[in-house]
Amino acid sequence: MNFELISKELLDIIDSRNIDNITHCATRLRVNVKNINEIDTTRIEKVEGVLGIVKQGNTLQIIFGPNVQQVYDSFTLLYGADNPEIKTSDRNNNSKSKENLFSRALSFLAAAFLPTMPIVVATGLISAILNILVLTIGLSTESPTYTLINAIASTGFYFLPLYVGYGCAKQLNINPIYGIFLGAVLLNQSINGVENLNLFGLPVVATTYSYTALPVLLGVIIMAQTHKFIYNKIPSYLKDVLIPLIVIAVGTLATLLIVGPLGVILGDWMTDGFVFIHDKIGWLALGLVGALFGFTVLTGTNKALVPIMVTSLATQGYDTFLIPAMLGTNIAIATATLAVAYLEKDPIKKGTQLSAGVTGLMGISEPSLFGVLINDRKALYGSMIGGAVGGILAGITNLAQNSIVSGIPGLPTMVISIPPYSGLTNMYWGIAVIVVSGAVGFLATIFLKKRGQS
Template structure:
């Protein structure tokens, strides 16, 4: 996008060229030092589509832009080249918001959670568009197969479906690169660590009857399938900056270029295998068993809890152990409760992000909301989750309520699915293959409409407005 007109208006609204002493930027904000801040028109600035919020702090006049801040900064420099001094450029690359150390366990936990979500969403934002497009493509393919227009055994289906699947399969590689750039570690080293996690040898071990590998003296470590995972590589990127700092102190400068990257790859790969993977494996299995037990005990309560918290499981990669349970249920009984409830969560998420798209006046957020909503209707919720829900927490809460209500209704009506594809595009999977359209399909329509409707209405009325600052602004 061309931000020259936005730059011109920002310059005018902060009091003009003669009112600006210096300009620098951080990850999300333009930071002006003005001769007279009273000459700046904050109300006019906040009406601009590119501006999220205006703040005055730390002796600076701060304009929150978001992840396009560098583009806007460059556009301003083109019009005011005098600001592009060597000192100004150096400060623009290194300035950060002053950290306030939180006091108390609750405050520290919230601070850490906000930091994690900020890094996660900032790392995902560069690929949200591709995720949404891939989700829509997979949905169209599923629809064509359901309508018997295309065979899932045909060559064209295989090629296009593989293209759409690629972004999800190689997610650890891509996130390794983007997260490293956000956190200040080596992007190439982290991309290689992501590739290691999905190397055929690792996938092969994870698929074996005993998914573990022996290391030394009878000691073995569990190995899991990391394809499509998010959390482990984010942890590696965070640890990477500390590992690099230590290695650069310990290794002579003349050989750092050779030994620092490979040692970082080896160290972080072992950390993921020895610490992160076992923790996620234990948590995942425990959650899978707990969810199965809860659904068996009480469908209404179990459906509500599952619907509300399933998106959180996706964020931490704890949803993968549910897939074997779904596959086993479909193979043995021909139907699945868990997959049916997962379908509801995607539709509820679509309701939330479409409400944001309709309500916002920001063109970029509107476009993201519509594309992510369509992708969620096709069963792919990641663009909505990382592009909007995690950035705007209140939207996430409204969607959780909508999914909880829809899940409770589905549990009370004993909803099941007869295939693997759900959400809106997978409606044929809810038709009973023996009796055709029956009470189960009615339960599908009612539960999904309720989840969508509740999430949409709550988000539209209470969950979002354009004055909200997204959670990754100070990541």
């Protein structure tokens, strides 16, 4: 795939003069534009690698799946070469005014957490592999090998404030080192969870910041606002000295004295809320998520779930709500697409549908959703039925997963030996969710489409 050629085609269609800002999430290139009606989306759909397009306000979301990072790098490089006089901060300021508050918040959360995803995925897989080694070859949990691998895996979540701090600062257009520094301060052994600290008599609430994301997120926002407020008020010959000092002092102290403890409390409430929902109406809640998750992907609101899932994984080590429910949805979306391909007579359409369905089985649902299901309501309903059944089964069996993956979902990431889960039972139920949701999604789509033909 020639990413430079793809970028040139996109820039030619969109027109660099129409662009305000460029960002990306895990699968989509997000281009904020001045006038979205001037863009010929049918031409964009024909560009190599494009899996679908979503318009949201003045934001054009172009779906590239796992290739989005390479496209983003090439596209921004080409755009910057054509427009060297336009600063990133200026583009961001222009675009923000044209998005509603909810969309801006979702975009911010997605961008802030995006850099953490490789770590979350990798360490989750390492943890799962370690658990499998304990079960299959009898690796002792007291052995030096287990201790070393477990330390590597736990690092992914223990130091979460560092990763989120970096992503948040980068998104807010301040030096990412500020975010890393704030995360490091919160994790300092002289501060993290230490009792009886105070600042000139002002009490510092003893709070454990490891495995958390919200405190550093709020703290970096304060840093960014402080930076913005003082930047033009300080003489140029003092900027290099005073700006870092003031930003770090205000951001760090505000976090330790106020927003840090508040962030931990809010994070705990959020986690407790989802645990409460799971405990009270667990199987029904998972069924609803399984049925409706596809709509969150279609609308782009699925990124609001990422912080919730990461928080759950960080605090509990596993998730028994959102990720297991999404497992059935991903499979049902894929098999519903394969059902459409099974009934399709046109060989060209069948090939496209088969490709989208197989890609969906690998955990990337956008080609199925935007290429097939969005134009086939019966197949979309079939995928919802399969996702709902899979979610209900996951809820009834209390299925747990310990990683968010963009790959074959579920099997390599089942929690199989973390208390209260033991043995291979959890993995077996995971396989059952995959099989059942996939079968129901396929058969429901066949039934609905044939019923509509009769």
